[in-house]
Amino acid sequence: xxxxxxxxxxxxxxxxxxxxxxxxxxxxxxxxxxxxxxxxxxxxxxxxxxxxxxxxxxxxxxxxxxxxxxxxxxxxxxxxxxxxxxxxxxxxxxxxxxxxxxxxxxxxxxxxxxxxxxxxxxxxxxxxxxxxxxxxxxxxxxxxxxxxxxxxxxxxxxxxxxxxxxxxxxxxxxxxxxxxxxxxxxxxxxxxxxxxxxxxxxxxxxxxxxxxxxxxxxxxxxxxxxxxxxxxxxxxxxxxxxxxxxxxxxxxxxxxxxxxxxxxxxxxxxxxxxxxxxxxxxxxxxxxxxxxxxxxxxxxxxxxxxxxxxxxxxxxxxxxxxxxxxxxxxxxxxxxxxxxxxxxxxxxxxxxxxxxxxxxxxxxxxxxxxxxxxxxxxxxxxxxxxxx
Amino acid sequence: xxxxxxxxxxxxxxxxxxxxxxxxxxxxxxxxxxxxxxxxxxxxxxxxxxxxxxxxxxxxxxxxxxxxxxxxxxxxxxxxxxxxxxxxxxxxxxxxxxxxxxxxxxxxxxxxxxxxxxxxxxxxxxxx
Numbered sequence: 001x002x003x004x005x006x007x008x009x010x011x012x013x014x015x016x017x018x019x020x021x022x023x024x025x026x027x028x029x030x031x032x033x034x035x036x037x038x039x040x041x042x043x044x045x046x047x048x049x050x051x052x053x054x055x056x057x058x059x060x061x062x063x064x065x066x067x068x069x070x071x072x073x074x075x076x077x078x079x080x081x082x083x084x085x086x087x088x089x090x091x092x093x094x095x096x097x098x099x100x101x102x103x104x105x106x107x108x109x110x111x112x113x114x115x116x117x118x119x120x121x122x123x124x125x126x127x128x129x130x131x132x133x134x135x136x137x138x139x140x141x142x143x144x145x146x147x148x149x150x151x152x153x154x155x156x157x158x159x160x161x162x163x164x165x166x167x168x169x170x171x172x173x174x175x176x177x178x179x180x181x182x183x184x185x186x187x188x189x190x191x192x193x194x195x196x197x198x199x200x201x202x203x204x205x206x207x208x209x210x211x212x213x214x215x216x217x218x219x220x221x222x223x224x225x226x227x228x229x230x231x232x233x234x235x236x237x238x239x240x241x242x243x244x245x246x247x248x249x250x251x252x253x254x255x256x257x258x259x260x261x262x263x264x265x266x267x268x269x270x271x272x273x274x275x276x277x278x279x280x281x282x283x284x285x286x287x288x289x290x291x292x293x294x295x296x297x298x299x300x301x302x303x304x305x306x307x308x309x310x311x312x313x314x315x316x317x318x319x320x321x322x323x324x325x326x327x328x329x330x331x332x333x334x335x336x337x338x339x340x341x342x343x344x345x346x347x348x349x350x351x352x353x354x355x356x357x358x359x360x361x362x363x364x365x366x367x368x369x370x371x372x373x374x375x376x377x378x379x380x381x382x383x384x385x386x387x388x
Numbered sequence: 389x390x391x392x393x394x395x396x397x398x399x400x401x402x403x404x405x406x407x408x409x410x411x412x413x414x415x416x417x418x419x420x421x422x423x424x425x426x427x428x429x430x431x432x433x434x435x436x437x438x439x440x441x442x443x444x445x446x447x448x449x450x451x452x453x454x455x456x457x458x459x460x461x462x463x464x465x466x467x468x469x470x471x472x473x474x475x476x477x478x479x480x481x482x483x484x485x486x487x488x489x490x491x492x493x494x495x496x497x498x499x500x501x502x503x504x505x506x507x508x509x510x511x512x513x514x515x516x
Contacts, residue, residue, distance in 0.1 A: 147451035148469075201451075
């Protein structure tokens with residue numbers, strides 16, 4: 001099976017841009033991706049676009065054709081919605097389309113405008129990714145949901161809020177050189193421990209910010225890249241997706257994420273690699289505890305052992321397995337519908353040496369992106385490798 | 389949908405909790421769920437039967453939420469918890485206890501209360 005190449009990518013600044021429309025954010029990222037790919041835009045045959053809360057934030061549905069138009073493409077355009085995993089799921093659809101031989105060039109991306117509606121309304125909008133009847137009506141927010149998972153984790157495996165603080169410190173430090181990042185500010189463990197509580201045990205520095213931004217990438221078949229002499233050394237060699245019960249209450253375990261286990265197993269099998277082959281990963285750390293659950297599901301740590309990874313320096317940029325060299329969602333920011341493609345772009349840039357943190361992984365050949373939706377009821381995992 | 393429209397089986401289930409006749413749905417293999425369900429998502433069994441909800445459950449996890457959605461603005465800070473009732477678990481608001489005193493393993497009963505902000509009905513847990 002042919003492995004799609006990442007021919008080019010583009011990412012806007014992630015941050016507070018309340019006055020910028022979703023279509024303008026996506027146009028910036030999409031046109032940058034097309035320019036970086038160096039392809040003839042007429043060769044593009046489809047757009048898969050991730051977006052979660054456009055109806056609530058912009059009163060704008062039907063965003064697929066709107067976004068294709070925004071980047072000057074007349075192609076079939078499909079919006080993909082899987083909460084915070086919308087863009088990762090869009091990537092998977094693009095990969096399948098290319099592998100099926102239905103297209104040779106596909107645009108993939110996502111955008112989210114969030115800060116224009118304020119924190120309270122954004123919190124409300126994000127909550128609709130949970131079960132409305134049985135969770136939201138019982139006061140569940142997303143920080144609250146991950147707080148339930150964190151407390152369950154501590155109860156079953158041990159660990160503390162201080163362990164989580166080390167993850168926040170690490171990801172903030174990683175983002176210091178990332179000009180796309182929303183937060184470029186070094187913090188200490190004490191800062192994180194003393195920050196206001198949002199949903200105990202999680203505080204302000206355990207949570208990703210609310211973010212406006214967009215990301216896009218041009219994916220092509222291997223043969224198209226060769227025929228057009230594209231500079232596209234990174235291929236998506238493995239793709240996986242997993243699901244779970246939507247409501248936390250319906251899951252047998254509150255401190256594990258089987259949807260990510262399934263996605264990782266499928267992606268690794270597809271790529272013919274295992275966790276030991278991975279040089280670094282970008283994972284969905286919407287909350288610090290989510291990074292712990294992700295690195296366990298990806299097989300880097302046994303359940304209950306991922307909590308100490310940042311504290312022990314194993315996942316810092318000078319550690320054996322750097323996690324979230326971009327700063328992660330925690331510091332880079334999390335424009336929900338764009339995140340999965342921003343992760344894809346980050347991994348590609350780390351592998352081809354063009355990312356500002358590429359010096360942390362100079363000889364790397366295998367990177368992974370893990371994108372999760374809701375309380376990990378949807379997950380995609382993509383394995384990317386440098387090709388000869 | 390009109391303002392008076394009910395959410396079918398969900399509101400009927402709340403009614404049952406309110407009248408101390410709470411139930412859950414159980415498949416032939418003992419997997420428990422809350423309505424509406426037509427099939428067990430774990431084993432695909434469609435023979436779901438209505439079973440009495442145990443009178444008490446145990447807190448499986450809890451959090452005190454200080455940054456709420458607008459619908460819970462005047463409720464905050466409040467405790468949301470998942471309580472384990474055996475084959476089925478339920479999410480609800482913990483009432484009548486100091487948030488600092490809520491702990492995993494606490495035994496609670498289930499009831500229906502009002503949300504402070506909106507007056508809407510909500511599942512509540514109280515210590516037993």
